[in-house]
Amino acid sequence: MLTAVLRNVLLTRPCGLTFDIDGTLSPIAPTPEAARLFPGVASLLERLRPYARVAVVTGRGITSAAALVGVDEITYIGNHGLEWAEGLPEHHPIRLLPEAEAYRLPAQRLLALAEQHLTLALPCAQIEYKSIGGTIHYRRCPDPVQARQQILELLREPAQESGLLLTEGKMAVELRVPGLNKGQALQRFIEQHQLRSALFAGDDTTDLDGVETLIRLRQEGSCPAAVTIAVRHADTPPRLLERADLVVEGVAGMAALLEEMVIFLEGEAGASSPGWQEKRA
């Protein structure tokens, strides 16, 4: 049974339903390529579409996110808010925020440095290249503590010198454009669609920006019905669990909640308007 808070979010229109991917819609896998959506999630996202603006907000690049999610006509917000597409890239162009361009070359240089150094020094590390910036994964390293240290030591100073942000994800060090994050991305999405209600679910440190932004927008009254969900794993940051309005148990818990939301919307709320009209050619 959905809580009153969730029912209110789903019934307040226009509504935005936004989700992190890795650790939220897909279980953590040994490599980015090995990840798969939890069974049934793609179809649930499709079934949410008639009732809400649906978006995935991820650290992955959009090409990688779209290959994993595979649902068209939802918004893909990739690379921590830097890339945007209104559906699958084969049908919808990927737009990069222009302010990120200045970081393209510095990021390439740093990733080249990482590749040059780590190929020999830490062959278990995997570099995931993104449009601007990238992620260095050490999940497959036999000594992850030492691997993390090695990557951070290599990149800390050059990242600082070139104004890039060095952040950490799950068994990964990320080279990012400063000033862009999931919180800003969510605010942009909410403003763009003039949403009166929004839900965001995530499981990692980068998702905290999204959670804090929704809390602020709710307090300010610009998005009065906003709710945040933390997905609990052994490594979910305690601060995220503390700040989120609701906690679900793992990706399975998230998928079960999605199903409840779909059933609710298709039943009680199915007849009401989504709060916007599509422009038809």
Ligand SMILES: O=P(O)(O)OC[C@H]1O[C@H](O[C@H]2O[C@H](CO)[C@@H](O)[C@H](O)[C@H]2O)[C@H](O)[C@@H](O)[C@@H]1O
């Ligand atoms: O914001 P998210 O959608 O959670 O993306 C964060 C990072 O997720 C991916 O890496 C993580 O998931 C991998 C697959 O499960 C796992 O192998 C890795 O250890 C995790 O860090 C993705 O590859 C990154 O680009 C994202 O930034």
